[in-house]
Amino acid sequence: MSKSKKVTIYEVAKRAEVAISTVSRVLNGSENVSKATKEKVEKAIQELNFRPQVSARKLASKEPQMLAIAVPSFTTPYFNEVLKGVKDEIKKMDLDIIMYNTGSKDPEEGVQNFFDRGTADAVILLSINLSPKVHELIQATQTPAVLVNSSHPSYNYFMLNDYQGGYLAGEHLVKQGFQRLGMITSILETSTSKERIRGFKDALKNYKMEIDKELFMSGDTTKHGGYTEEAGFEAIYKYEKQGKFPDAIFCSNDTMAVGALYALSKLGMDVPEDIAVMGYDNIKLSKYLELTTIDQKMYTIGVQATKRLAEIITKPDDQLYQTTINPVLVQRGSTENKK
Amino acid sequence: MSKSKKVTIYEVAKRAEVAISTVSRVLNGSENVSKATKEKVEKAIQELNFRPQVSARKLASKEPQMLAIAVPSFTTPYFNEVLKGVKDEIKKMDLDIIMYNTGSKDPEEGVQNFFDRGTADAVILLSINLSPKVHELIQATQTPAVLVNSSHPSYNYFMLNDYQGGYLAGEHLVKQGFQRLGMITSILETSTSKERIRGFKDALKNYKMEIDKELFMSGDTTKHGGYTEEAGFEAIYKYEKQGKFPDAIFCSNDTMAVGALYALSKLGMDVPEDIAVMGYDNIKLSKYLELTTIDQKMYTIGVQATKRLAEIITKPDDQLYQTTINPVLVQRGSTENKK
DNA sequence: TTGTAAGCGTTATCAC
């Protein structure tokens, strides 16, 4: 790695025989540059292989350059969906996006670290709980922020309606005519998990169905918030052990559903003939599993969050968009009642 | 969002009744500051909630501040493993790491974009093929780089020995006494895929085993490089259709193995009684699947790559570390020959 | 249309 000095705007100016301001104009696509000089400058830039230095640029211009999206974990199932939406939307702006993983052990510390660095000019916080400390930090750094899947009175946010999702699931299974409804839940009591359970139970109540505690099961593993294939697998074996199965199961999450399906298949039980299974979020083996699921429309949320962030950046207003997105039911083969 | 002006080092200096250079000294932990003034300054920093601006800092200091890791896709199975290693190692340095997703459609363009921005002072390129264009870009921007899972004569890199992994897999299955060895491969001919196949076949050749083309199968889906559960699932059904199964299958990847296992279980076939199954990389359902697999030791690679990058940054040498890491076999229940 | 020069918020090099 040879140590050739970094080329600056000055060298370009000298080579093109113009002033640095002219180079800057060309760089920023100003209209007030004659075609001839523009070409001269571009040639010089080419020849010297010059690229403007972001930090200098940022320091001088104050324009936001760097957008960031922070998540506790990249393995979060819906993260990639949101990200797609964000990326598609961001292409329209001349910004770059940077992914930041706060770490799921101590997200708060991660976020703090992130803001302390001050590298991002605007940020989307995904599934990150806004503690007072972090809130203060955001205020202090004046970083425009939009929350996704968390809420706070003084921020723009897009919340997922987990309660509604749970309700939809319960309602669907009831309407399909299943009688003994159960749920495979995460062992960890996250608000997400609790809301889905609450919605599900409320649906059963509304339809005067029995709520049998023995049909509510969770795995024992806690990793990834308890939303793993393993957990789903475990839960099924716990049903087996107790000798009492529901006739329809709503899994708190698709990943768990995959594990559950595998376990059921090992036990020789067929879906949906012997037991119906529902998931939540995106589905992995969609083509073969044909899993009925609740779609959170995370892609759309990514798009919306990014749009809003762009608005805040370009023309700040003091409005707060605090939206709750309602999920929809996507019915597939796994919950057809064939009895 | 109130618009309080950003607080600078000047305000801190004024409040603490010192010069900005003194504030800077405190900021950078210089020893030449009396305890008294140090405390004054720190108090002012606290009270004003001041944080130094990275871009200004970078401009003035020339010290590297931002490390980046770029990948074509965050869903790459081993990515998180590498990342863990990187993170653990980076804690020891006072750097921040940023994740950059080049996009798997056109990684080259993504990387270019990334370097054009010039936000990173040093970078780890994960599974990114170094085209001449990108190479030129890296040279032009003088960015220290370390490659993981790709190689180039003029860079430090850590390559995975996919050939060796394939060979180990083949050898293992032969030694277990299986006779009809097959493989589920990605439909896309990536170099990774080809190498694993080549290694596998060479092992069979060396042990004078027959190579039956009909036992080499791939799914039809191409998404995620053909390394999906779906692909594994499809492949099993293609065996079924052709009416001829191997007695042991090596899957090019663990994700495919999961799909294959599910399909097998649907078809009422037991592992390893009826058919043995091997994976590659990390395993998801480990606890229940007990899948024999090839471990690439991606965590270690993450650590090593980061260490090397740190070296290049702090005291540049002109040595090139071009290492090939050999994978190891991890035997679990799925390939026990019980016949 | 182009050039001059004043910042942007730090660090670093001097003096004192």
Added chain:
DNA sequence: GTGATAACGCTTACAA
């Protein structure tokens, strides 16, 4: 120890 002050590489009025 501490304080001026010159960089750092760029943008952006303001002049010309």
